[in-house]
Amino acid sequence: MADRGLARLILSRRGYSAITFGHVVVSAGQPPDAIWRHELRHVRQYERFGCAFLPLYLLWYRRRGYARHPLERDAARAIKLFDA
Numbered sequence: 001m002a003d004r005g006l007a008r009l010i011l012s013r014r015g016y017s018a019i020t021f022g023h024v025v026v027s028a029g030q031p032p033d034a035i036w037r038h039e040l041r042h043v044r045q046y047e048r049f050g051c052a053f054l055p056l057y058l059l060w061y062r063r064r065g066y067a068r069h070p071l072e073r074d075a076a077r078a079i080k081l082f083d084a
């Protein structure tokens with residue numbers, strides 16, 4: 001189990017309600033269903049890219065930011081598909 005203090009610090013500093021590390025989803029509280037689906041999509045992405053996931057995520061984040069990030073856009077589409 002992750003250190004709750006560290007996880008809370010990361011979440012609050014980044015302004016996120018949840019974040020995913022591989023197969024572990026860390027949340028400051030019980031996330032809404034839409035956030036769960038978004039984070040579970042990141043788990044699927046991690047399964048696909050393996051060890052390349054984090055470097056790829058950071059590279060795209062640096063080049064495109066959050067809003068235009070391909071993995072975030074993919075995760076956002078996952079929410080819309082399930083909510084439709």
Ligand SMILES: [Zn+2]
Nearest residue numbers: 038042072075
């Ligand atoms: Zn995301």
